[in-house]
Amino acid sequence: MERSIRSLPMQPEQDKRQVALERAEELKHRIEGYLDAVKNIPTGFALAEQNEARKSKILEYFGATESDWNNWRWQMRNRISDVKELRQILPLSDEEAGHIEFVSKKFRWAVSPYYLSLMQADNPSCPVRMQGIPSIWEIRDNWGKEDPMAEEFTSPAPRITRRYADRLIINVTNQCAMFCRHCQRRRNIGEVDRPAAVEDVKAAIDYIRANPEVRDVLITGGDPLTLSDEWLDWILTELDSIEHVEIKRIGSRVPVTMPQRITPELCEMLEKHHPIFINTHFNHPMEVTREALKATRMLAKAGIPLGNQAVLLKGINNDPNVMKKLNQELLKIHVRPYYIFHAKHVKGTAHFITTIQEGLEIMEHLRGYTSGLAVPWYIINAPGGAGKTPLLPQYLLSVEKDNVMIRTWEGKVFRCTNGGYIDDSNDAC
Template sequence: MSIYPEKGRLMGREAKREIALDRAAELKARIVDYLEEREKIASGLEAAAEIEASKQRILAYFGAGEAEWQDWRWQLTHRITSVATLAELIPLTEAEKEAILKVERTYRWAVSPYYLSLMGPEPDCPIRRQALPGAAELEDNHGVLDPMDEELTSPAPAITRRYPDRLIINVTNQCAMYCRHCQRRRNIGEVDRSRSRRELEQALQYIRQNEEIRDVLITGGDALMLSDAMIDWLLTELDNIPHVEIKRLGTRVPVTMPQRITPELCRVLAKHPPIYLNTQFNHPREVTAAAKEACDRLVQAGVVLGNQAVLLKGVNNHPFVMRKLNQELLKIRVRPYYIFHAKPVKGTTHFITSIEEGVEIMDKLRGYTSGLAVPTYIINAPHGLGKTPILPQYVIARNDHQVILRTWEKRIIFYSNLGRQKEQA
């Protein structure tokens, strides 16, 4: 049934305009709650002054200046890895210090000076939760080391293959920061190690021998922890395989160390189209001026940008937080691609939300914001069985004559299944 009176077809222009104005007012009322709350969810761009003050405090501690801050190698070598240093830079409670000291005996941690500058002072800051160890990591009785069975889906060195026409090359265990929700924390170890040239050549040979592979994802760890020269060599080798159509890079450096996106790196990437880069912004506060500059450089180099957020309890498991995140990403030309349900990795299950929360978030995106800001909610099936999309229930019932649908406003409509009727005619 139409939401407009049937007689509207016979109305004059002014009467139709009144109907349109009433509908516009109704639509506006649907987002009043978000408009009021979004101001309380500051993006990194909106919190620029606070972040700058933190940056200056960190620089003063290290006796460094702007040139060092903008050098990704300085950021990498000055990662904070000790409680003593951390306590000099941000306020920590005794309980937080004790938790970090206990956790670091089992799980490695490191945070870049840049990402540290994004943290707010409160213990439940969503940036802190992603970067700093917490006691819950050692209280996990449900997680497993490798829920995706990656070690059982590796037909060649450095390769993970779960789909017919695409695969992963895992090139390093190194990251700019070791996220507390990392799905591959079993690989981190105490030493940063990239794959050897021999292992990568074996991976490339596997791709050459399997002509159905058209899409290759280079990841880790973090793909952009490789040197520019190594990235150039690997992309060139893939370019020279005729059946490889696209290359993808998996990296979080636009979020955790945007200084890595240098003009030199972008010149390398510009040589090897088409390249798709998926990163992982999880909270609006991560969308900063530095992140925007990094993304601008990548776009200008012809790289297509997407975001694969992870749904994390205490970080972004609220419809308004995720809506604002996706809207902020579109402003810096990053397309929201996936929202991943957190995997049951050992030491990380305190981040896992209910699936119902994820579905509710999706329900409050579709229709409430532009389609470009609506990613796909994904559960990774256990044992490497692939990504499974999870959607709110929009199809209520169907038969050969009609489909009963629920719209984004929860209106029930009856829609003719005309194509099916023609098939049976």
């Protein structure tokens, strides 16, 4: 029978200390497996020297300077989207190159020079490489859907997606610094970068203005931070002018794929539009780099709260230790883990899909095993755009009129009164 520490009889001070020491030793044993595993989990900070060497090679290939590298427009102009060019920088077998050529006939791809510098040249299973470089498995996926979220049926106005009562999305562009291989909107990528027409964005804002229950607007894409400061400033100013819009959010992966986009000028502009939040999209500790820290620190200094929406991806982060390390690394760069999304069944991404049990196992190894700040919500999107549904391990075992049975993060079971406090009596289970 498990007993809470508070239910133990009164003890002399030295006996209390002994109880605490024994408990501390028990807790140490619980973290030992992670401490061993984490030694073999690469991070962007630990790989800084190797990343710098790859960066030098890329700069040499383009005949570019450090100043060019730090210019986000140079990064955008020089995205690699041709396999012949890619082979000059990243070693590929003839088979790999052939697969990329074949996939590119159906699915567009492009990767920023910066993100390419994070890819391990000698590891085809590199978590960064798998997210940016096409795989033959994209073509072999016969069961995914182009639009599993039914966004085309939840768009009451141009560029709007609305699935909830008090908030909605404006999709302002199909541009990205990199076209992620697991992207939920790959159907919108097309063959050229195409920001939303001004008329469409105005129509979207008019819809928001006409619906006073909308208090929260998420600007997304594509990646809205690939737009100019001036265009973003105009959109945010229009939203600021709507009295019932309380907060604005921006969904962007550029802190991960092109952190050079976060400039002092951008931060100064964004700071005019508080309250504003940014949710970004780190999926692996290798993506948490010095450059990412520089970007997120600038945003944090501008008073912008940062959250992370990871996607659970097979072969990349479907491991409790990897996800824990990712979330801990994110807190070091001012980013609060917000969601772990169960991957959507988007056509061309079946090779990334995990089981829900894997997601729940990850949650079991987060709650209690690391800071509460490092524990996001595990979310599955209900089919057909029916909304986000949180999934949790089973901590509440039973509910009766006067009592509930709970399971702790360690698997210990207790009876609580239905008033909410732990029952310290001898019948605690």
